[in-house]
Amino acid sequence: MADHSSSTTHSRFFQHHFVDADQQFETAKMGMWIFLVTEILMFGGLFAAYIVFRLWYPDLFTQASTQLNTFWGGVNTVVLIGSSLTVAMAIKSAQLNQKKNIAINLGITLALAAVFMVIKYFEWTHKFELGIFPGQFYDFGGIEHEKANVFFSLYYLMTGLHGIHVLIGMGLMGWLLWRSLKNHFDSEYYTPIEITGLYWHLVDIIWIFLFPLFYLIE
């Protein structure tokens, strides 16, 4: 970033091994991007398994996906998109020094994430009632395919890992919210919101792919 004119080296959260706040910010951001690469490859293992099995048993996926509720999957997609928007708004508010808006936007993000998890909870428990348990506990007669359990293993693993990421994201959002209420953030220093935001958007992106891969198979 070209402009170095500000004398921002004296923020409360400035660390001594950096030259200035800008360097600290860019460094943190790059670190987060590198971490996101590791996230992509971690999910990548599961996506790879998905692709292998889907190419082996296309029928299985068509049949089994009928058990998933497209409506609620769609609602959850919209919920996550909304939360991505509010995170971006929180960052913008910080940049413009609108401190109250930071907290409000973070609060909405947290609430939307909670909505997502509640919907997930009902989706999962509904399946459990039908006997669609993961792995060897699978006990559902409605799908005529010998590998039906594998499809649902993938479903539970991928949405489960994603759900864990949402939960971690909620923890982070809560922490940011608390810090923003303590007035830690302003246009000079908002690095944690920026990089948590990056993380949150990635979680959103992963859902953007999970949605068609599980719910929209015809």
Place this chain on the structure above:
Amino acid sequence: MSGHHISTDKTLLSVAAALLALTILTVGVTYIHIPAPWNIITAMGIAVVKAGLVALFFMNLYWDERFNSMLLIAGLAFFGLLVALTLLDTLFRAEVIPAF
């Protein structure tokens, strides 16, 4: 901190609206039953566009250092390698001889 890109409300809201529209689109096209390989290609195509919008405008890659975009691309490329070389096996296996 000056010098960082600040998105306007207009940009952020239009991106969100586009994402919403694409979500409706991707659900919508399932009703017209596109024939086999093309349905998944359409679905993934839409997902890629959505992900691209999030990455470019919510994650600010559009204005950011190029290196961060390279990181994202590298992550995807190596995921691609994992898939491609694995498929080189799983799609081309000889049928296992029944007697084994």
Place this chain on the structure above:
Amino acid sequence: MDTAESSSTSKKIQVQRFKPDDNPDKHYLNEETGLWAWLTTVDHKKIGVMFLSAVTFFFFIGGIMALLVRTELWTPAKTFIEANTYNQLFTLHGAIMVFLFLVPAVPAALGNFILPLQLGAKDVAFPKLNLLSFYLYLTGAFVAIFAILNGGIDTGWTFYTPYSSTTGGAVTTMVFGVFIIGFSSILTGVNFITTIHKLRAPGLTWDKLSLFSWSLYATSIIQILATPVLAITLALIGMERILGIGIFDPAMGGDPVLFQHFFWFYSHPAVYIMIVPGFGVVSEVISTFSRKHIFGYWAIALSSLAIAFISFLVWGHHMFVSGQASLASMVFSFLTFLVGIPTGIKMFNWTATLYKGSIDIKSPLLYIFGFFFLFLVGGLTGIVLASIALDVHLHDTYYVVAHFHFVMVGGMVMALLAGVHYWWPKITGRMYNEVMAKIACGIIFVGFNVTFLPQFVMGSQGMPRRYFNYIEQFQPFHQVSTIGSYILGLGFLMVFYYLVKSLFTGKKATANPWGSRALEWQINTRPPLHNFHHIPVIINGPYDYHKPMEEFQLGLAESTGDGHGQQSDIKVTSDGKEINAE
């Protein structure tokens, strides 16, 4: 202090001569003392030292297990332990050596200490994550030890399904431990890449980056791209055991070969996580002790990146007999041969560096010579194994065991020892006994060959690996190998002895005992807590032996520029004439 001024197109930089202190009163070890200060330190040097101690500890644990395994193999049937114990011992030997010793040894121990010094930085980019990485490593190690004491594991370090998903014992706990260690490794990778990008001192352009830093950069790339896949794969094994998810377990509808794909997608690149930092050490030591600019700087730097990339394309060479498609085997075999190219480039450049240098065979260089011979054998036998037709015969025999010990012990451990000997004065402020170091190097070299050369022979004659019993025909080979392992163990003990002894009675080291041009040698021996009192300005490259030594002391100087933004933005001309000493 002399001052000089360097003008460049954009900024003016005030450069001050700066002579490092040989033995300053204050240094990183005594500025913050006490146990608590150590445990909570975010200083990369202390974290490096703690990692070095930890990996040494695990090296000895793993080593004892190896000696037990070798002793058991003295006779064709049972010698002194049960078959089941034997299985657990070789599993733990492999797992400890790979995950707790080799992977963190050079990057997390030496790299942590040296990298910021070579970059002219005060610390790594994320000092707290660095400390977290150390604690994750310890936590993972404790979980692994817990697994050993609570049921043990007998799967081999490779955890192949369906055996690992069905056998008894504490496999779930163990994979969880390795999972945690994986995150430690990821954090190191994240930290190093960011540090190299963002914290280089003014003037330290990419073409002045030391080759050790380049190698750590390549290593970190592998760490961040490969380790997450291992993490998810291990998690899937855990899930397979707990829930029976049927991704890998054929009884539940899964595919065990898929596990091997995922596992080797990590583990082949991981062998380069282990060796590439070693390559970096070689470059540093070779240049320093030949008093010569490294030959083919860019070739060496870029071949590290090339190796990092190619290492992701070859994993299937571990699966030639697994039932994978023959098409895949052919492609993987072909791609594997390609690794030989960048590796060969490195070897040739190193030897070319020696040519016409004023070679000073100090112990670090001697270890590197050991590296040359052993790694060459290891690498060439790798090419042999990459040929499908030969591998069908050699797979899972002692030939493979010998191959990877030649690269991992002969290559990596020798390079590690070279690095430890090379940087020991900087780290501890003491000199070790040079004569003993040379003798120990000789003992290790001999012991190593006596241990592993016979394994090539018996492997090619059909002796399978990981077997408790064997036919009598192989006994002489096994016995020679076992004797060799004792010699090797003796050599390592000797190194341990004289290094520890030097801490107490060793001669005090000077700031730059080897006359090196690299940046880490231009500061006090036993560096100060924050490495540099002033932001250094880098004018000369780390291998510029054609320039007089004084010019390097110029390099460490104070920047009076407004010093904002990315440090490396500031350009300093490398042309000596521009700097007018007053």
